[in-house]
Amino acid sequence: MATLTTDPIQVYKRPVGLTEVHSHYCPGCTHGISHRLIAEVLDEMGLREKTIGVAPVGCSVFAYKYLNTDYVEAAHGRAPAMATGIKRVRPENIVYTYQGDGDLASIGMAEIMHAAGRGENITVIFINNAIYGMTGGQMAPTTLPGMKTTSSPKGRDVEMAGFPIKMSEILATMQGSSYIVRRSLHDPAYIRKSKKAIRKAFETQVRGMGFSLVELLSTCPTNWKVTPYEALQFVEDSMIPVFPLGDFKVHPEIAKLKV
Amino acid sequence: MTKKLLKGNHALAEAAVRAGCEGFFGYPITPSTEFLEYMSSRMPELGRAFVQAESEVAAINMVYGAACAGKRTMTASSSPGVSLMMEGLSYIAGTEVPAVLVNVMRGGPGLGNIAPSQGDYNQMVKGGGHGDYFPIVIAPASVQESIDYTMLAFDLADKYRTLVYVIVDGNIGQMMEPAEMPPMREIPTEAPDWAVTGAEGRDPIALSSIYIDPYDEEVTNLRLLKKKLEIEKNEVIFKEFFMEDAEIVIIGFGTAGRISLSAVREAREQGIKVGLIRPITLFPFPFERIAEAAEQAKSFLVVEMNTGMMLDDIQVAVKGKIPVEFYGRLGGVTPFPDEILSEINRINENPPTDPNLDARADWVKRLEKAIEGSN
């Protein structure tokens, strides 16, 4: 009888960068996936003990409980300003913000634009779920035309409430930004690409090349009022057409990187 | 060291540099702008952080970040800018990290004007932002005091992990006076143990103002209150002049206190028994000294460049024991020593006797007449 001669190889483990606690995220929410990707990247790059994260106001307000690095908790929308303050006095640290779309594209519009404009050497992980999750599903600046929310109950009427704001496209126009891409968390292949993008964003910062941002299309089954599976479908069918995935600005040095 | 002729805003800024400020974040606004301009060249020259932020909202949140990173940090602004900073200030207070704000106050409300005022007393002394917190508030009255108390502000901010506001009016920000700078302090090489520095070889630190469980927030509020009580016990600063036999006592802070001193000197030459108490810390407020003075004096005259914001605190200390009169100029108007001297003369000739007199209502009538007269 054949016996097992090789030792088992571990192919999957919890990253050191993630704490061992249960998160408060709803079932099927992809906030947790992005946390894991960040943790894996920081582990792989050996940056965990150098990193200071800046959590937003939004569903990920407790990101600091889940990510196993030093963390601060910013006021709503102000994470890029807070990150600027930290990075300027501690340039030797890796500093990143984690922000939702209400946080980044509405109340924090000035802070994100100017952080990019200054070429602030920070990384931004931008979770676009097209809705205000934490406050119970109001319209966000990224809400799709016609999409129903608690503050656009008949669907976003672009005549009244305007159009979704495409942050990656806008931020790519800033001379200070070096790496601006949009990815999605709705299925494994896309998740792998998201991880590579997060890696490249941190590589941009490590090289002192200025502002980097990864926009991640994310789900909010709770406030979209759909099942987790339907939420993933919604990203594919409805969000990607409005928020096309792609590289909006990639510094040639970073484009050359194999990760 | 010798004295040099220094502009208030420049002196305040250089004092912050010498106190070891490693991060300055600001936004231009008259009459504090020279502070930012000075820092824009001085900080980079020393390899320290300077950012002209996109707004006061961003500036104070940069300060918040740098404070969490364990570095001495500050901003300087003026009234409308400080209003915008209230959100960040409240977060800094809630997170219990040290930071210094210099407010070079101007006439308000609204856009107001760029003339010197003390109209932000309530906003500064009573908190201003949301929630229960107690910043230390220091009100220098000269360029030299601005230097000395800016140095102290950083020390107190660190000692109590609290906000410290240095508030001056536009007069002090803009004026030039001979003053002496202290030597440059050494920058500490070690970060404080509560700061975020990257969790190298230790458990991660999270700095936040969120206490989602009200019982935890209650404990935090209580800790802040106990800190306040401790500060009240230890850190009261005031100056007094001609108080030994004073029957009329003037109380004024900052420029109003300084101008009052000129009036007091003149009145003394005329033989009037008048003295002056000039609170330097507005929080903690010298309640005890003022209550004591109310035992000695026959009446008080409070002088301010606002509608009598400190007057309310004086009345709390006096507890109706003696009459308290008020004289204020508003909206960016600085009183002349003569105006205060004539108030002293008026009180000396007709000493008030009613401890319950409505100081503000009486003064409004006098001020309206004075405004009519000058038109």
Ligand SMILES: Cc1ncc(C[n+]2csc(CCOP(=O)(O)OP(=O)(O)O)c2C)c(N)n1
């Ligand atoms: C100054 C301020 N305004 C409003 C709020 C209430 N608020 C909390 S989270 C939030 C929206 C968050 O939405 P988003 O950034 O899209 O993140 P998500 O919850 O969807 O992850 C709002 C409006 C607040 N905390 N502070």
Ligand code: SF4
């Ligand atoms: S409300 Fe939406 S965004 Fe927030 S945790 Fe739940 S599913 Fe995720």
